[in-house]
Amino acid sequence: MIKRKSLYLALIALFVGILVSCETSTNENSKKPKARGASGEILLVIDSLKFQGPVGDVLEGILEEDIKGLVREETLFDIRRVDPRSMTRILKMAYNIIYVTTFDDKKPGSRMISSQFSPQARETATEDPTRFMIRNEDEFAVGQEVIYLFGNTEEELITNLRKNKERIQNLFEVRERDRLADAILVRNNGALKTKGEELFGFVLNIPASYQFVKQGDNFLWARQPTPTTQRADISLFIYETDYTSEEQVFPENIISMRDDILKTRVFGDPDNPSSYIITERQIAPSFRNMEIDGKYAIEMRGQWRTNNLSMGGSFVSYTIVDQATGKLYYMEGFLYYPNETHKKALREIEAILMATEFPQGQK
Known part of the structure; x- marks a missing residue:
């Protein structure tokens, strides 16, 4: 005592x-x-x-x-x-x-x-x-x-x-x-973790309920495929490019990069090329500095819509500069959940993306 x-x-x-x-x-x-x-x-x-x-x-x-x-x-x-x-x-x-x-x-x-x-x-x-x-x-x-x-x-x-x-x-x-x-991270999708390591060289901790959708050059897309009235339709994607200038992480350039990534890769309707996703400019995206697994990151929050105005929703993203490898990574989660609140789904996206593990010595 x-x-x-x-x-x-x-x-x-x-x-x-x-x-x-x-x-x-x-x-x-x-x-x-x-x-x-x-x-x-x-x-x-x-x-x-x-x-x-x-x-x-x-x-x-x-x-x-x-x-x-x-x-x-x-x-x-x-x-x-x-x-x-x-x-x-x-x-x-x-x-x-x-x-x-x-x-x-x-x-x-x-x-x-x-x-x-x-x-x-x-x-x-x-x-x-x-x-x-x-x-x-x-x-x-x-x-x-x-x-x-x-x-x-x-x-x-x-x-x-x-x-x-x-x-x-x-x-x-x-x-x-x-x-x-x-x-939500008690059980991870092992296949997505493997694909992440092969494509980007770091560990993606994505729940087992998410499924692989598509991959391409320096691009990976996963989705929670069973949306309900109690659960949003959430997609996650990761993109890698070379880091060549500090100007790449200026807010306007991050928005432009996002639009360029999505224009040829993600569509509201795969059979309709005009349904590609763009950043909604009527509600200006917000930015703040963050840290993910010891790396400096820029968070962006905003609204997305399809170019043909058929769908829309919220998104949160992280742009990360890896000066050790000379790479820039863009990680995003966007959701479709009309007529429902979005904050819990956005928090889920944050939890998943911020659980990314970068190799030691490259932080």
Whole structure:
């Protein structure tokens, strides 16, 4: 018991503000239930009146921001708000939980959350106004992430939330993507893995439910062939070319490369050459920098349609420069799922493509 208390105090010193309730052990975890929750769902625990004010507005702007590149509005995460006084044992088993409070707030819900902080945590937050977040794993259930967002005042908390918007979003994006990957990548398509290694020299981890469609010079296409009302029609393709100039990864040039790849390779109707796929320009694609297996990548999100306007949908892609081999790789997943939300299918594409394994020494 002395060793456990020593470890607990060390964690307080190291992370500056660990809660008293964080002390766990392997035996304790084995007795906890397994965390549960729908894909992309976050339980937001906050005093009802505080949520109706400026803090709630900022949190909504972070957690319920619209996903870029989609036709209809879809939020990054699905928020389920609960007042602290309504938390039950069942609710505490949620996969993702965020507690929010400020220490100057005397409303019952906020005081209930603040009471969970140790005196050391309260003191540290007072002395360092940049401290605003504590992360706890498996606090109430195995596989769970519990985040505490706090500040001495609302103004202080709002400032920190705005400064760390992308950090908070990325934390849950990665977590949800990893959870999905654990579920869908249990069984991979061995034939596609072999074809990927032969064509490109790296490992493609594509679920067994996907099937080979087509390959050509430096090109491979796979598809999830059994779309239903509960599952999107998803296609994945990979393309390789020589890397000759930094201009190749400029946004407009990535779009042009995409259109060139698809114009002669992918058709909405194989019997109709005019049904080739193009990038929809009415909704401008969005770009951001990423990393895949240690390699720099440029993510692009947007909408596609067939040239004859017969079909359309969403896509997400990664353009990767391998300077060691002098190659540029373009990996994309696009989906057809009319009249349904797209974010879960897009997250599946992310999970698959970001599981790509490049040879060691070429990162």
